[in-house]
């Protein structure tokens with residue numbers, strides 16, 4: 374595209390396609406204006422990805438996923454390296470989400486504008502999720518993958534993953550046993566009684582609770598005089614900057630970690646599983662592809678008014694991170710930076726839309742949950758009535774909101790829906806073997822969907838995309854510019 378030829382020109386007012394990646398490639402000290410060294414980050418991540426996949430598939434083909442030596446390499450090398458990367462990214466999510474949300478909401482500055490941004494994000498998320506579920510349900514009804522799998526194969530798969538499935542069904546039913554009545558449940562899901570408990574009660578922080586708390590503090594800040602709020606904003610802006618720097622350091626390590634994560638997944642994974650579940654896998658991938666390249670492209674072109682090809686080129690590091698980590702939460706730090714630095718979405722919009730979206734806007738997940746429930750119902754010979762199918766659509770849309778942005782976050786939700794429509798939840802065993810590979814793909818969609826939402830909201834609020842923005846003027850008078858000139 375002709376307009377991209379200026380991307381690397383420092384005098385161009387258009388953001389470079391890979392501004393974020395170029396910054397990461399330079400010295401760790403941001404004040405050093407040296408040239409990027411070596412290959413761009415995304416190229417190195419792609420190399421890591423290819424090395425991991427090729428090595429994993431070869432090893433699986435030659436020795437099998439249960440060979441003791443293969444298991445030893447995974448347990449003692451590739452799994453620890455992959456987990457190190459994932460946990461480092463997740464470690465940064467809580468301080469990042471909180472600081473970014475408070476600073477961002479305060480940066481919007483005006484409660485009416487905040488309401489508008491909130492409504493647009495919510496409306497967009499609802500419509501785009503509904504489209505994704507309808508695509509999924511239509512494909513599942515047309516292709517009928519559950520009717521195309523023979524009984525022997527499904528019995529064998531069920532036996533192979535029975536133990537794992539039983540544990541997951543038990544965990545899911547423990548969680549739902551305590552679920553109170555619907556409206557109370559919604560309130561309890563969103564509003565924490567004790568925000569510190571949301572962060573510190575168990576290893577996985579409650580993201581929805583943290584987000585609500587951050588949001589409410591941001592709102593209060595916009596309503597208070599600057600003297601009361603400036604000290605907290607300065608601290609949180611500083612936390613945000615520090616977490617951003619930590620992410621830069623972690624991302625330098627991404628290519629190695631991605632190779633290990635991909636090796637783990639492919640070396641263990643029997644290629645025979647792909648064959649056995651070929652129709653199910655093909656239905657999911659077709660649905661995801663239609664949504665990713667069809668629906669998102671239309672949204673980017675008509676609502677955000679940028680070229681879809683340019684958009685995908687600019688977000689490739691986000692795509693690669695989501696694909697290899699299978700976690701929207703772990704990808705959030707990278708998404709925030711890429712959206713601001715490569716797409717030109719201002720920080721105050723990103724911090725609201727992307728942060729909330731990482732947990733609440735998961736189109737890939739919604740589509741997957743719809744197809745999987747129908748697939749297992751078909752396989753069990755349960756013919757769902759139209760009303761039941763609409764129920765699945767509704768639940769899958771809710772699933773996109775309620776599913777945690779972590780690897781295999783969908784599974785407990787699918788188990789819950791199976792119980793609701795009277796299908797044996799133990800059938801989940803059949804898809805467990807391919808879940809991880811499909812998780813990589815659906816997470817990519819989840820995160821891309823957050824970026825399409827952020828560009829839409831920014832555009833509709835009158836911001837010009839792909840151009841640098843003045844930092845948000847927080848009404849307390851604390852700005853990024855002020856800080857960098859200190």
Ligand code: ASP
Nearest residue numbers: 700701778779781782783
């Ligand atoms: N892994 C997905 C995510 O983090 C959630 C899921 O569908 O399992 O977005």
